[in-house]
Amino acid sequence: MSTIFKKIIDKKIDADIVYENDNILAFKDVNPISPIHILIIPKKEIPTLNDIAVSDKELLGEMFIIAQKIAKKLNINKNGYRVVFNCNKDGGQTVHHIHMHLLGGRSFSWPPG
Numbered sequence: 001m002s003t004i005f006k007k008i009i010d011k012k013i014d015a016d017i018v019y020e021n022d023n024i025l026a027f028k029d030v031n032p033i034s035p036i037h038i039l040i041i042p043k044k045e046i047p048t049l050n051d052i053a054v055s056d057k058e059l060l061g062e063m064f065i066i067a068q069k070i071a072k073k074l075n076i077n078k079n080g081y082r083v084v085f086n087c088n089k090d091g092g093q094t095v096h097h098i099h100m101h102l103l104g105g106r107s108f109s110w111p112p113g
C-alpha cells in the first residue's frame with residue numbers, strides 16, 4: 001500500500017528536502033519534536049523494520065551514513081543527536097514506510113516515554 005512518503009518521493013506532494021540521492025531521501029518532519037527533526041527514508045518501499053531483508057543491509061547502512069553527514073552539516077554532531085526507528089503500534093509508527101528520525105538541537109531524556 002502506498003504511503004504519504006511515497007508521494008513525497010515521487011514529488012506528488014511537497015516536502016522540505018535536505019538530502020537526496022538515488023536510494024535515499026531526507027526531509028524535515030512536518031510535526032517536529034525538536035529544533036532539528038529530519039526524516040531519512042529509503043526510496044524503496046519497506047513498510048516496517050519487520051520487512052527488511054538481508055539484501056537491504058547496505059541500504060540501511062547508507063541511511064546511517066547520511067544521518068551522520070546531515071548531523072555534521074547541521075552542526076549537531078558535537079553536542080549529539082538521537083536516531084529513532086518506530087515499528088508498528090507499540091513503537092508508535094504511523095507511516096508504514098520505514099524512516100529514521102534524526103533528532104537534535106536539544107537534549108533528550110532516557111529512557112523515553
Ligand code: DGP
Pocket residue numbers: 004015016027028029030031039085086092093094095096
Ligand atoms: P512515525 O510516528 O515514526 O511513523 O513518524 C512519522 C512522522 O512523519 C511523524 O513525525 C510526522 C511525519 N509526517 C507525516 N506526514 C508527513 C508529511 O506529509 N510530510 C512530512 N514532512 N512529514 C510527515
